[in-house]
Amino acid sequence: MEEDKVRGKAEPSGWPAKAWSLLSATRSESPLIQCITNFVSMDLMANTLLSAGASPAMIHSADEIPDFTPHARALCINVGTLSADWLPAMKLAAQFACQSCKPWVLDPVAAGASGFRLKACLELVELKPTVIRGNASEVIALSKASLGPSKGVDSSHESTDAVEAAKSLAQASGAIVAVSGAVDIVTDGERVVGAHNGVPMMQRITATGCSVTALIAAFVAVDPLHALEATVSALSIFGVAGEMGMNLAKGPASLRMHLIDSLYGLDDAVVHSRVSITSFS
Ligand SMILES: Nc1ncnc2c1ncn2[C@@H]1O[C@H](COP(=O)(O)OP(=O)(O)O)[C@@H](O)[C@H]1O
Ligand SMILES: Cc1ncsc1CCOP(=O)(O)O
Ligand SMILES: [Mg+2]
Secondary structure, eight states: OHHHHHHSOOOGGGHHHHHHHHHHHHHHHOOEEEEEOOTTTHHHHHHHHHHTTOEEEOOOOTTTHHHHGGGSSEEEEEOTTOOTTTHHHHHHHHHHHHHTTOOEEEEOTTTTSOHHHHHHHHHHHHTOOSEEEEEHHHHHHHHHTSOOOOBTTBOSSOGGGGHHHHHHHHHHHOSEEEEESSSEEEESSSOEEEEOOOOGGGGGSTTHHHHHHHHHHHHHHHOTTOHHHHHHHHHHHHHHHHHHHHTTOSSHHHHHHHHHHHHHHOOHHHHHHHOOEEEOO
16 A cells, blocks of 8 residues: 555655656566567667566567557557558557557657658557657657658757647647656646756667657556656656766767666665656646
């Protein structure tokens, strides 16, 4: 019962306890997370989930979705290397997740880079993701339903430029919307909460954004009734792992390794001293 209280809505001063409770639950429950993701991120995403205690399955064939998706605790869909033949499976999996009352999380990689990609992302948003996590340029493109001045998968905006876009996307879609960056912003359309952890070098490793989206799926899997809290906690915990990893790293390649090791080794004391989450409204 005590655990239920801690897993509920975090009071402003209760964020570190909330984040620790969600990481602990992920370690003890080892939720099965189905990931339909891009070719670049498959390895780092699976290793991020494993190091956090979750159980990843990179299963994307439409032939397997009716049998498999209802058994997953959450689904992560990432359009990073999208092609027309993958989209039907993504939509089918989202539909199965919704029918089975399982949370699902969308990563709209490079949403504003092409008309094909933007249309696909908008169609996926129609299928009611629990959480949408992108960088600022992706969230602005999705919110305005328009192509952007695109740097491809990287952002040309700061996360703070995307607060209004995130709120309006959350209101229009019913999803929790997270914008990653120097400060990670999370909103349900009304509340706006920021996670202040992480290091700039995380942008120099491909698929850190994809991987934190999968970690969000794991945290939402263990606390589906508090998706905003789970989302901001996952972003903060991943950022703390980056900070701890940076203490040992010499550059992006060793940060990739040390980030994973740090996520695996995070303890109560480090989480309580490092998690930095504040409410903006
Ligand atoms: N300037 C920064 N300072 C600290 N952490 C950052 C910074 N930029 C990105 N991050 C972190 O790196 C991870 C990936 O975010 P981001 O680069 O925005 O995503 P994407 O790779 O999808 O563009 C997130 O955990 C985010 O918090
Ligand atoms: C480089 C690249 N190209 C297509 S998907 C991808 C990975 C993007 O990963 P992230 O959004 O986490 O930087
Ligand atoms: Mg990304």
